[in-house]
Amino acid sequence: MPVPLMGMLLLLSVATAGAGIVTVFLLLNNPPQPLSKFCAVLVLIFSSSAAAVYCYGWYSVTMGGPFPELCEDRNASGAELASMKQEYWPLRNACIYSDGPTVEYVSMTINVLVCVLASLAVVLTGAAAFLRWRARQSSEKSVVHLA
Structure with a gap:
């Protein structure tokens, strides 16, 4: 993806x-809100946080940090650093040395944060859908049909 597009995202x-955080505070100030609305706002917060x-x-990774300082100029056998390869999912950096070995560094904090936030968003989406379905079922049962 180009840099300006990622910056906009x-x-x-x-x-x-x-x-979303402001909306949660507003929902908490007006308590009689359905729980499904609260879950939907949390989905928005978690998914946008994962994207951020x-x-x-x-x-x-693109701008060269924090991974490149992890690559040493020479490895244990004395071979020089030949190149670095970067991947964007999962975010990782590989140090390739002239004698063939590759040392790979994975940004666990970023990958774990993205996966946890995205997973919470998915779980809350399911919870919001279930709560909405359950509210509809109970409102349909309480309606009296006159013939």
């Missing part, structure tokens, strides 16, 4: 997460 994700964390990690 990062800004949009941060703004969306912020708006991934974009931050993408910029970290």
Whole structure:
């Protein structure tokens, strides 16, 4: 992805997460809200946070940090660093040495944060859908049909 597009996605994700947090506070000030609405706002917060964390990690890999300082100029056998290979999912950096071995570094904090936030968003999406379905079922049972 081009750098400006990822920058826009990062800004949009941060703004969306912020708006979601404000919405949660507003929902908590007016307590008689359905729980499914609260879950839906949490889905928005977690999913946009996952996108923001991934974009931050993408910029970290693209702009050359924090991984490159992990590559040493020479490995234990004395071979020089030939090249570095970067991948964007999972965010990782590989140090390739002239005698063939490769040392790979994976950004576990960013990958774990993205996976945890995205998983929470998926679970809350299911919970919100279930709560909404259950509320509809109970409202249909309480309706009296006149003939």
